[in-house]
Amino acid sequence: xxxxxDTANLDQIREAQALxxxxxxxTNPSLMAKEGITGADNIKNHYKAICEIVDGDVSxxxxxxxFEGMVKEGEELAALHSQIVVKLPMIADGVKxxxxxxxxxxxxxxxxxxxxxxxxxxxxxxxxxxSPFIGRLDDxxxxxxxxxxxxxxxxDNYMFETEILAASVRHTMHVIDCAKIGADVxxxxxxxxEGLLKHPLTDSGLEKFLADYKKANETDSPEAPGVxx
Ligand code: G3P
Numbered sequence: 137x138x139x140x141x142d143t144a145n146l147d148q149i150r151e152a153q154a155l156x157x158x159x160x161x162x163t164n165p166s167l168m169a170k171e172g173i174t175g176a177d178n179i180k181n182h183y184k185a186i187c188e189i190v191d192g193d194v195s196x197x198x199x200x201x202x203f204e205g206m207v208k209e210g211e212e213l214a215a216l217h218s219q220i221v222v223k224l225p226m227i228a229d230g231v232k233x234x235x236x237x238x239x240x241x242x243x244x245x246x247x248x249x250x251x252x253x254x255x256x257x258x259x260x261x262x263x264x265x266x267s268p269f270i271g272r273l274d275d276x277x278x279x280x281x282x283x284x285x286x287x288x289x290x291x292d293n294y295m296f297e298t299e300i301l302a303a304s305v306r307h308t309m310h311v312i313d314c315a316k317i318g319a320d321v322x323x324x325x326x327x328x329x330e331g332l333l334k335h336p337l338t339d340s341g342l343e344k345f346l347a348d349y350k351k352a353n354e355t356d357s358p359e360a361p362g363v364x365x
Contacts, residue, residue, distance in 0.1 A: 160192035238262030269304035
């Protein structure tokens, strides 16, 4: 399972990268605005800065909503860096643009996917990634994880190569449940990734190991290993 971080915050991207488990980054216009990144040139430079931090795919979303606009913008984004994936909305022109880019060998991420039918269309258009938003479905009393299961089932039936990128992940249980279902990728906030580290028995166990080591090595026993291992 690939781990992407869903943010435009460079410090958080660096922190996740330093853990050694990061496979890529997803952004969207809201996340860019949250970091105060505005204006086409600043936005492009920010994408390049993200690509310099991580080794994997970096999704950059188009703002245009018509086919020609998406193609122009997507080509500009893809030219910024080899790691850029063109992120397109799940609307008719987005599907057309997805097909256009996949025919040209440019990676795509079809976003704002909320149904199995939309995911089927994205796969037919040759999307590299499809992004079902699980948290936003949960927000309206609809089981987001069930959508991941449905898409997994459909894609496996036909061996579609489009990767299921579980998006709008909000917490650690989303990550674990997506892994159980077989999502290819999850993208979430740093807290959902770092939350996976936590267990009180790890903390208390480590505390006891260190206390026992210290106690044993404070004696003059000849069997005791030397301090400094
Ligand atoms: O990956 C999509 C994501 O940015 C949306 O997350 O939490 O705004 O639903 P959220």
